[in-house]
Amino acid sequence: xxxxxxxxxxxxxxxxxxxxxxxxxxxxxxxxxxxxxxxxxxxxxxxxxxxxxxxxxxxxxxxxxxxxxxxxxxxxxxxxxxxxxxxxxxxxxxxxxxxxxxxxxxxxxxxxxxxxxxxxxxxxxxxxxxxxxxxxxxxxxxxxxxxxxxxxxxxxxxxxxxxxx
Amino acid sequence: xxxxxxxxxxxxxxxxxxxxxxxxxxxxxxxxxxxxxxxxxxxxxxxxxxxxxxxxxxxxxxxxxxxxxxxxxxxxxxxxxxxxxxxxxxxxxxxxxxxxxxxxxxxxxxxxxxxxxxxxxxxxxxxxxxxxxxxxxxxxxxxxxxxxxxxxxxxxxxxxxxxxxxxxxxxxxxxxxxxxxxxxxxxxxxxxxxxxxxxxxxxxxxxxxxxxxxxxxxxxxxxxxxxxxxxxxxxxxxxxxxxxxxxxxxxxxxxxxxxxxxxxxxxxxxxxxxxxxxxxxxxxxxxxxxxxxxxxxxxxxxxxxxxxxxxxxxxxxxxxxxxxxxxxxxxxxxxxxxxxxxxxxxxxxxxxxxxxxxxxxxxxxxxxxxxxxxxxxxxxxxxxxxxxxxxxxxxxxxxxxxxxxxxxxxxxxxxxxxxxxxxxxxxxxxxxxxxxxxxxxxxxxxxxxxxxxxxxxxxxxxxxxxxxxxxxxxxxxxxxxx
Numbered sequence: 001x002x003x004x005x006x007x008x009x010x011x012x013x014x015x016x017x018x019x020x021x022x023x024x025x026x027x028x029x030x031x032x033x034x035x036x037x038x039x040x041x042x043x044x045x046x047x048x049x050x051x052x053x054x055x056x057x058x059x060x061x062x063x064x065x066x067x068x069x070x071x072x073x074x075x076x077x078x079x080x081x082x083x084x085x086x087x088x089x090x091x092x093x094x095x096x097x098x099x100x101x102x103x104x105x106x107x108x109x110x111x112x113x114x115x116x117x118x119x120x121x122x123x124x125x126x127x128x129x130x131x132x133x134x135x136x137x138x139x140x141x142x143x144x145x146x147x148x149x150x151x152x153x154x155x156x157x158x159x160x161x162x163x164x165x
Numbered sequence: 166x167x168x169x170x171x172x173x174x175x176x177x178x179x180x181x182x183x184x185x186x187x188x189x190x191x192x193x194x195x196x197x198x199x200x201x202x203x204x205x206x207x208x209x210x211x212x213x214x215x216x217x218x219x220x221x222x223x224x225x226x227x228x229x230x231x232x233x234x235x236x237x238x239x240x241x242x243x244x245x246x247x248x249x250x251x252x253x254x255x256x257x258x259x260x261x262x263x264x265x266x267x268x269x270x271x272x273x274x275x276x277x278x279x280x281x282x283x284x285x286x287x288x289x290x291x292x293x294x295x296x297x298x299x300x301x302x303x304x305x306x307x308x309x310x311x312x313x314x315x316x317x318x319x320x321x322x323x324x325x326x327x328x329x330x331x332x333x334x335x336x337x338x339x340x341x342x343x344x345x346x347x348x349x350x351x352x353x354x355x356x357x358x359x360x361x362x363x364x365x366x367x368x369x370x371x372x373x374x375x376x377x378x379x380x381x382x383x384x385x386x387x388x389x390x391x392x393x394x395x396x397x398x399x400x401x402x403x404x405x406x407x408x409x410x411x412x413x414x415x416x417x418x419x420x421x422x423x424x425x426x427x428x429x430x431x432x433x434x435x436x437x438x439x440x441x442x443x444x445x446x447x448x449x450x451x452x453x454x455x456x457x458x459x460x461x462x463x464x465x466x467x468x469x470x471x472x473x474x475x476x477x478x479x480x481x482x483x484x485x486x487x488x489x490x491x492x493x494x495x496x497x498x499x500x501x502x503x504x505x506x507x508x509x510x511x512x513x514x515x516x517x518x519x520x521x522x523x524x525x526x527x528x529x530x531x532x533x534x535x536x537x538x539x540x541x542x543x544x545x546x547x548x549x550x551x552x553x554x555x556x557x558x559x560x561x562x563x564x565x566x567x568x569x570x571x572x573x574x575x576x577x578x579x580x581x582x583x584x585x586x587x588x589x590x591x592x593x594x595x596x597x598x599x600x601x602x603x604x605x606x607x608x609x610x611x612x613x614x615x616x617x618x619x620x621x622x623x624x625x626x627x628x629x630x631x632x633x634x635x636x637x638x639x640x641x642x643x644x645x646x647x
Contacts, residue, residue: 011520013407014367014473020433021370027430034410063359065520066559092362114359115366118373 001142003053004132006032006125009041009069010061010090015114019059019090022121029146030056030129038067045076055085056132057125059112062091062098070098074106084136086128088112090121193270198263205247207260213271215246220267222246225260238305239264245298247274252295345610349546356517360484364477371474378467385460394449395464401442402468408437424452431455434462437469487513491542501533504541504573504642505566511545518553525563531573534644540618544626547611548577548638555581555636571644572624578637583630592628622646 006026010016016034023032033048035041041060048055058076062069073087087106089099092114102108109131110124130148133140137159140152198204198220205211207227217240224238237259240246250257251274281288387395408416416436421427427435435443435452442465450457491510505528512519552562560580567574584592593616612628619626624642631637 012363012367013409014370014477015363016410017407017469017473018367018370021374024430024433027433028428031429032433034413036410040410063517063520068521068558092359092366114362115369118370 002138003051004030004056004129004138005048005053006030006057006059006129007035007041007044007055008032008059009035009038009064009072011036011064012061015061019121022118023059023125025122026125026129026146029143037064038069038072041072042075045082049079049081054136054138055082056129057086057088059088059090059121059125062089068098070102070106073102073108077106084132086110086132088124088128090114090116193272196269196271198267198269200263200265200267202263202267204261204263204267204269205250205257205259207258208256211247211250211257212274213247214251214274214277215261215269215271217242217244217246218268218270221264222267223262223264225262226258227260238302245295248295248298250274251277341610342614345614346543349543349550349611352518352550353514353546356515357484357488360517361481364480364484367473367477368481371470371477374470375467375474378463378470381463382467394446394461397445398442398461398464399468401439402465402470403472405437405439405442405465405469405472413437426453428455431458431462434466438465484513492539499535499537501535502538502541503533504531504536504575507538507542508545508564508566508575511542511549515546515549515553519549519562521558522553522556523559523561525561527563527565529565529567531566531568532644534573534642535646536622536642537618540621544615544618544640547615551611552577552579552581552636555579557581560635568644573642573644575640575642576637577640578631578635580633580635583634584628584636586630589628589630593626 006023008016008019008023010019013036016036020032020034026032033044035044041058045055058073060069060073069089069091073089076082076085077087086109087102088110089102089108090112099108099111109128112121112124126147129143130151132138133143133147133152134155140147140155144152193216195218196215204215204222207225219242222240222244223236224240226235226237227233228235240261246261246269247257249255249259281291382395385391385395413433413436417429417432420432420435421429424432435458438446446452446458446461450461452458487510490506491514508528512524549562556562556579562580563576563578565574565576593612616626619640619642622642623646624640626638626640629637629639
């Protein structure tokens with residue numbers, strides 16, 4: 001079975017750790033990777049693709065030294081393997097222009113404004129990963145416990161068959 | 166000034182020609198003057214009386230203060246010149262100068278006087294002539310005075326209007342400057358909000374974690390031995406440094422290799438422990454028993470949450486100190502200050518905006534400089550915001566300070582496209598801007614205001630293109646204002 005990773009990108013260690021802790025309960029189903037810059041994130045993403053695994057969700061800050069988060073998400077969206085990857089901006093500061101760009105050019109799925117609530121972030125992560133599983137036509141059974149079981153059950157009912165790609 | 170031919174000149178001419186017949190003995194000479202010739206010189210002795218036969222003559226007076234020439238009156242045919250000096254025996258009070266080519270009859274004043282003295286009827290006629298001539302002058306003077314009074318009243322009125330316009334202009338200008346200040350302030354506040362946001366997020370998360378973990382910790386029914394281990398982990402959490410994302414990955418890989426049966430979530434939590442603490446735990450408990458391990462990791466994470474909240478609050482605190490410094494100096498107060506301090510405060514306050522750039526600070530020591538700190542901070546803010554807007558992300562902003570004799574030099578260089586050489590002259594003018602988007606506030610007054618502030622400090626600011634591309638602003642300020 002392919003692993004489905006979660007990638008968190010933020011240049012501030014405290015923020016990165018907070019994101020990581022908020023979604024920690026997902027870790028046993030979705031291994032979490034963290035990066036402190038777009039460059040580091042690129043290396044990790046390449047690694048995931050090289051090993052033939054999947055990237056289910058990216059939680060990415062916008063304002064960082066080096067390349068900003070929006071540009072990284074747009075770049076990621078252009079790669080076929082990450083087409084279904086759910087892209088979420090977690091930021092206090094992406095202006096209107098940058099956000100519009102992320103939506104239009106990077107098919108941004110969600111925007112989380114800092115500071116966020118722990119329950120909010122875990123719910124968003126679960127919703128997005130549920131969507132990822134459904135859209136990627138992945139066998140949802142292993143994820144029933146950790147994700148949105150109701151949506152996944154409905155998906156199983158409507159699709160009828162379960163495939164594992 | 167009136168140039169009208171005098172009303173009664175014909176009458177006068179008739180009288181004069183009548184008199185002339187009686188002056189044959191005086192043998193008046195006919196004298197011709199060209200336009201521009203002086204007939205009488207101001208302040209010079211005069212021995213003649215002239216009667217204008219044809220042409221116009223200007224009467225001029227020179228101001229003692231400005232040496233400026235003022236036209237007092239002008240005379241035409243039938244008018245007399247040299248009357249005053251004839252009566253008073255004083256040097257000529259005015260200059261008489263031919264306005265056009267002029268012909269006069271000239272009488273020798275002495276023989277004229279002798280003749281007049283010996284003939285009473287002639288004397289009366291002459292007196293009448295002189296008096297009517299002088300009273301004509303006097304009337305003209307009065308109407309001139311009235312004209313002057315009217316003019317100066319009009320002038321006063323216009324002066325007042327100008328003064329009012331000036332006051333309004335000043336008010337508008339102050340309002341614009343104020344607006345620009347507010348716009349800059351708006352940008353600053355947006356940046357600071359973000360800057361405080363991150364540690365705030367960390368604080369919130371830390372407190373949330375503490376409120377979840379501390380109660381479970383209190384529920385533990387620990388033996389003194391266990392309590393010691395728990396206390397050790399709590400302390401380890403407090404003292405634990407931040408691991409980089411890369412370090413965390415490496416440690417997770419190592420732990421996962423040694424303990425393949427551990428869940429990844431526990432591996433991650435274990436990876437946060439420092440080497441020594443990890444060894445301590447591994448020696449004292451069985452890592453494969455998750456209940457006890459989780460308890461101990463909870464203790465450790467209470468420690469890291471305390472560390473996070475401490476770091477976050479001290480970051481907020483230092484940010485507030487910078488902000489206070491930045492704002493405190495915004496008083497109209499001249500002080501001796503190290504200009505680099507204000508620059509550093511401004512950099513802190515703008516940190517969020519400047520984060521995407523490499524800052525290259527080459528700040529040589531400089532002596533304290535006589536300045537208004539808050540105003541200089543405004544210059545730093547304007548120049549740094551400009552530099553950040555002109556430079557693509559990932560670019561470099563270089564700042565240098567230097568002292569040469571009694572002058573401080575700062576340069577701020579960006580790695581943007583530089584300034585169009587044709588626009589270099591205009592760049593300090595109000596409302597000059599090259600920013601195309603409306604996403605930033607501001608009225609394009611930033612550089613104009615900066616220039617004004619630096620000049621107020623007796624220095625100057627110049628813009629140029631750096632040799633290696635990018636714009637370079639140079640500020641020069643004397644340590645003691647001249």
